[in-house]
Amino acid sequence: MSRAATFWVWAVFAFMYLPIAMIALFSLNDSKIMSLPFSGFTLHWYADVLGDGRLGGGFLTTLSVAFLVAICATVLGALAALALSFYPMRGRGIFTVLLLAPFLIPKLILAVAQLILFNEAGLPRSLLTVIGAQTVIVLPFSTLVIASVLIRIDRGLLEAAADLGASGLSAFRRVVLPLMANGLLASWVVAFVLSSSEYVLTAFVSGRAQPLSVLVASDFRFALSPSLNALAVMIVFGNIALVALAELIRRRAGQARG
Amino acid sequence: MSARVGTYLAAPVMAFLIALCVTPLLILFAYSFFRVDFVAISYDPSFANYAKIAGSATYRGLILKAFGSGALVAAITAVIGYPVAWFIAKRAGAMKSALLTLLLVPLYSGDLVRVFAWRVLLGAEGVINRSLIWAGVTDAPIQGLLFSPLATHIALTYNYLPFMVIGLWLAFESLDDAWLEAAADLGAKGPSRFARVVLPLTSPGLIAGGLMVFVMVVGDYLTPQLLGGASGITVISAINDLFGTAFDWPLGSAIAWTMLAILMAFFALGAVLIRRSSLVGGA
Numbered sequence: 001m002s003r004a005a006t007f008w009v010w011a012v013f014a015f016m017y018l019p020i021a022m023i024a025l026f027s028l029n030d031s032k033i034m035s036l037p038f039s040g041f042t043l044h045w046y047a048d049v050l051g052d053g054r055l056g057g058g059f060l061t062t063l064s065v066a067f068l069v070a071i072c073a074t075v076l077g078a079l080a081a082l083a084l085s086f087y088p089m090r091g092r093g094i095f096t097v098l099l100l101a102p103f104l105i106p107k108l109i110l111a112v113a114q115l116i117l118f119n120e121a122g123l124p125r126s127l128l129t130v131i132g133a134q135t136v137i138v139l140p141f142s143t144l145v146i147a148s149v150l151i152r153i154d155r156g157l158l159e160a161a162a163d164l165g166a167s168g169l170s171a172f173r174r175v176v177l178p179l180m181a182n183g184l185l186a187s188w189v190v191a192f193v194l195s196s197s198e199y200v201l202t203a204f205v206s207g208r209a210q211p212l213s214v215l216v217a218s219d220f221r222f223a224l225s226p227s228l229n230a231l232a233v234m235i236v237f238g239n240i241a242l243v244a245l246a247e248l249i250r251r252r253a254g255q256a257r258g
Numbered sequence: 259m260s261a262r263v264g265t266y267l268a269a270p271v272m273a274f275l276i277a278l279c280v281t282p283l284l285i286l287f288a289y290s291f292f293r294v295d296f297v298a299i300s301y302d303p304s305f306a307n308y309a310k311i312a313g314s315a316t317y318r319g320l321i322l323k324a325f326g327s328g329a330l331v332a333a334i335t336a337v338i339g340y341p342v343a344w345f346i347a348k349r350a351g352a353m354k355s356a357l358l359t360l361l362l363v364p365l366y367s368g369d370l371v372r373v374f375a376w377r378v379l380l381g382a383e384g385v386i387n388r389s390l391i392w393a394g395v396t397d398a399p400i401q402g403l404l405f406s407p408l409a410t411h412i413a414l415t416y417n418y419l420p421f422m423v424i425g426l427w428l429a430f431e432s433l434d435d436a437w438l439e440a441a442a443d444l445g446a447k448g449p450s451r452f453a454r455v456v457l458p459l460t461s462p463g464l465i466a467g468g469l470m471v472f473v474m475v476v477g478d479y480l481t482p483q484l485l486g487g488a489s490g491i492t493v494i495s496a497i498n499d500l501f502g503t504a505f506d507w508p509l510g511s512a513i514a515w516t517m518l519a520i521l522m523a524f525f526a527l528g529a530v531l532i533r534r535s536s537l538v539g540g541a
């Protein structure tokens with residue numbers, strides 16, 4: 001039974017990586033046709049993407065949006081995680097539901113709701129509305145990352161600081177904050193990745209300046225081409241590298257305590 | 259005093275969520291009672307939109323179809339994920355955290371890229387069809403591969419399987435092996451140990467994972483749109499059309515709130531079921 005299970009697990013993981021492996025393979029194949037006899041190795045699909053000015057502009061927009069969304073989500077996520085896991089608070093249950101709701105509500109429904117709000121409030125759609133909207137759906141994840149670091153901090157340290165005469169604020173600044181710093185950094189990176197690859201919400205609330213995901217959506221929708229494969233591969237590996245970095249930072253936050 | 263600290267910390271987050279999540283949904287709710295008068299929205303409340311949804315076979319069909327897809331994909335991911343979760347919790351040993359990380363990594367590639375990758379695999383000009391033609395298995399591309407319910411459901415399963423595995427893995431982690439030994443000592447055979455011990459004790463994970471997958475499949479817009487072809491019209495894409503080309507925001511709002519209300523009912527039911535099944539587990 002154990003061998004059958006091992007085989008099953010391998011098969012499932014192969015399924016999870018099959019699509020990514022395929023686009024990676026054909027992004028390196030020297031032919032416009034994506035079919036099995038490989039025609040040889042090439043990097044010119046990557047050169048095509050990197051030389052495309054329209055994509056370059058979208059990429060810069062994405063970077064600046066993701067940079068700011070990651071800061072907003074990390075600051076709010078830190079406040080939420082502290083309130084949920086460190087300092088007792090009133091209305092904890094409803095706060096948790098409110099925090100998780102954006103993760104479970106269908107994104108398109110949240111998108112049309114925000115569209116109506118911005119419309120009623122007379123706010124023109126811009127990168128500002130994109131940043132606000134994305135922060136809402138990234139917040140559950142950044143809170144989770146920071147909370148996972150906070151719950152490993154020994155409460156005894158706070159008591160010790162109080163016994164030594166530290167005020168609540170100085171105990172926080174000199175004990176809790178240094179211990180949660182890695183959690184904040186990990187949250188920033190995860191939020192950056194989630195923001196940069198978000199599409200449905202972004203498409204609804206973005207104005208004239210369009211991030212990369214909105215820009216390439218119609219290409220992805222209507223065309224198949226090796227240079228789109230190359231673009232997708234760069235996005236995937238960029239994201240994976242950043243997430244690996246965040247995970248490394250988060251784990252070191254644990255080890256320093258251990 | 260410290261209960262105040264937590265409340266103060268939470269206040270800005272609460273304010274932000276009320277501004278950009280709760281308020282928009284409430285305005286959406288208000289809109290669901292309005293109507294479109296030629297090209298302007300007439301703020302004259304009535305239940306007409308909800309009556310229209312209840313009376314329309316098309317919208318009723320789309321809502322049922324969404325729930326059918328959600329239930330189907332939840333069931334498929336449960337069957338595929340159950341052995342995986344068991345293996346990660348009970349047999350993986352030192353590889354446990356590596357396997358969990360590997361499971362979650364594809365999620366970070368973003369929905370757009372993942373759906374695109376399935377188009378590359380399944381499309382008429384895609385890898386599978388081209389390669390089958392090259393190998394001489396068929397002369398013409400198999401059209402049914404892409405733009406079909408099959409393609410949509412393969413990709414939906416792919417998208418949401420990790421969430422099911424995580425839910426089940428948590429349940430297996432808290433399953434004490436002593437229960438199994440006790441059942442074996444009392445003479446229970448393999449299948450009956452599974453049906454009467456393992457399955458009931460992991461059912462909270464099954465319900466939680468199933469609910470999560472169900473909700474995300476129902477709310478998925480991109481996957482059916484990009485892979486389903488003519489079959490890709492869903493209740494979610496209908497909302498999208500009403501807010502775009504069809505310009506009937508009030509009707510779109512009413513459909514959106516119908517979906518939200520049904521999903522909330524499912525959550526309440528799920529919470530009750532999980533509480534009840536964990537009571538059984540604790541007994």
